Amino acid sequence: MSSVPSPAYGAATSPGLDAVLYPEIEPYASGTIALDRVHTLHWEACGKRGGLPLVFLHGGPGGGSLPQHRRYYDPAVFDVTLYDQRGCGRSTPAACIVDNTTQHLVADLERLRIARGVDRWVLFGGSWGSTLALAYAQAHPERVLGLVLRGIFLGSAREIDWFVHRMGTFFPEAARAFVEFLPPAERGAILASYHRRLVDPDPAVHRPAACAWDRYETACSMLLPQTDAAATFDDSTAALAIARIEAHYFVHRIFLPEGALLAGVERIRHLPCSIVQGRYDVVCPPVTADALARAWPSAEHVVVPDAGHSAREPGIARELVRAVRRVQQCLA
Numbered sequence: 001m002s003s004v005p006s007p008a009y010g011a012a013t014s015p016g017l018d019a020v021l022y023p024e025i026e027p028y029a030s031g032t033i034a035l036d037r038v039h040t041l042h043w044e045a046c047g048k049r050g051g052l053p054l055v056f057l058h059g060g061p062g063g064g065s066l067p068q069h070r071r072y073y074d075p076a077v078f079d080v081t082l083y084d085q086r087g088c089g090r091s092t093p094a095a096c097i098v099d100n101t102t103q104h105l106v107a108d109l110e111r112l113r114i115a116r117g118v119d120r121w122v123l124f125g126g127s128w129g130s131t132l133a134l135a136y137a138q139a140h141p142e143r144v145l146g147l148v149l150r151g152i153f154l155g156s157a158r159e160i161d162w163f164v165h166r167m168g169t170f171f172p173e174a175a176r177a178f179v180e181f182l183p184p185a186e187r188g189a190i191l192a193s194y195h196r197r198l199v200d201p202d203p204a205v206h207r208p209a210a211c212a213w214d215r216y217e218t219a220c221s222m223l224l225p226q227t228d229a230a231a232t233f234d235d236s237t238a239a240l241a242i243a244r245i246e247a248h249y250f251v252h253r254i255f256l257p258e259g260a261l262l263a264g265v266e267r268i269r270h271l272p273c274s275i276v277q278g279r280y281d282v283v284c285p286p287v288t289a290d291a292l293a294r295a296w297p298s299a300e301h302v303v304v305p306d307a308g309h310s311a312r313e314p315g316i317a318r319e320l321v322r323a324v325r326r327v328q329q330c331l332a
Contacts, residue, residue, distance in 0.1 A: 001060070001127040001153050001246070001284055016314040017314055020317045021071035021317055022072070022074060023071070024067065024070075025047065025071065025075050026046065027046045028045055029049075032091075033112065035086070038093070038098050038099060039086045039096065041083060041084065041086070042092075043084075043115075043116075044065070045082075045116070047070075047079050048075060048076055051076075051077055051078050051079040052077055052078050052328065052331065053081070053119075053120070053122065054079070054080050054081070054122040054124055055112070056069050056070075056080060056081070056083075056124050057123060057125030057128075057133050058082075059126055059127035059129050060128045060241075061128045061245045061248075061249045062128075062238075063088060063089070064238060065083060072320050072321055072324060073124070074325070081112065081121075087100055087244075087245055088241050088245070094237065094241055095245065100245065100248065102131075102132070102249075105135075106132070106139050106140075109136050110139075110140055113143060120142075120145045121143070121145060123136065123137060123144055123148070123149075124147075124148045125150070126149070126311050126320075127151040128153055134149070134264070134265075135261060137271065138261070138264035138265075141271065144268065145327075146331060147268075147273040147327075148274050148320065148323045148324055149273065149275050149276070150276045151276075151277065151281055152275060154291075155261065156258060156259065157253065159288060160250045163250070163283065167220045174219035175216065177216065178213070191251060192251070194213060195251050197209035198240075198244040199248070209243065210240040210242075213239075213243035217246075220283050220309070221282075221309045222308045222309065222310045223308040223313060265292070265296050272327050274299065274323035275301045275302065276302050276316060276320055277290075277303050278304050278307035278310075278315070279304060279306075279307065280308050281307070281308050281309040282308060283308075284309060286303060302319050
């Protein structure tokens with residue numbers, strides 16, 4: 001799931017968010033990796049060259065990395081890699097779901113690690129980024145120093161059903177608009193109907209569906225929704241990537257067996273981990289973070305009392321900055 005709203009690359013942060021994040025910083029390097037005959041991955045690096053390695057895993061699936069994502073870690077300590085997953089952000093082709101699975105994304109992250117010359121790194125991921133961080137860590141535990149996770153999503157059938165059918169428990173207006181975008185005959189199979197429209201090659205079909213999907217998710221993502229940002233996001237070229245790729249992964253149950261990520265905690269229980277969760281996160285409800293924390297008793301579990309889902313909320317941002325510092329101390 002994405003940490004929307006993020007209406008455009010370079011979107012400004014709020015004054016409250018600026019107060020808790022590190023100052024803005026520019027990359028010291030960037031590049032691309034040709035993954036196969038279809039996909040090219042874009043990456044950038046910022047902070048202290050040769051410092052403590054950390055990789056940022058964006059949300060979605062289908063989101064992208066933004067300048068604000070450089071600001072959760074001390075630039076005098078961390079050598080931070082940010083990248084856009086297949087079909088996302090500045091990676092190409094945009095919104096492409098060909099050869100786009102969790103297994104591909106795990107392999108891409110390992111390829112990026114090798115290309116960056118990193119032996120082991122800290123994984124920092126929120127929402128879908130937490131999903132991918134867990135999948136990668138369980139596949140390559142020897143390459144992970146620790147994890148900072150936010151807004152936990154484990155990809156279960158219950159979580160996907162909640163996103164598609166149940167968020168209206170708290171946001172009935174947004175859910176009603178989401179459902180009523182579809183013709184009455186298609187409302188009995190909401191996910192399948194959206195998926196069919198989102199993968200249609202005709203922009204007249206997929207773009208309105210993408211905007212409807214993103215308005216729904218954006219409206220539910222913050223404790224205090226920012227309706228102006230939601231309206232801007234409708235015009236973003238990122239809208240199609242988020243909606244199409246999310247629907248693609250949901251239809252395929254994130255390409256993992258039910259319960260696999262929770263069962264796989266045994267492989268990474270020895271690693272330091274901090275879990276940050278908004279108490280009023282409607283997109284990824286706290287019950288999932290609680291289940292992960294119970295399976296991983298040594299992990300730190302911080303519930304932010306005044307926040308929803310988005311990393312752009314000051315309370316979430318504050319605790320993420322603190323969590324990175326605590327993981328840093330564990331590795332000192």
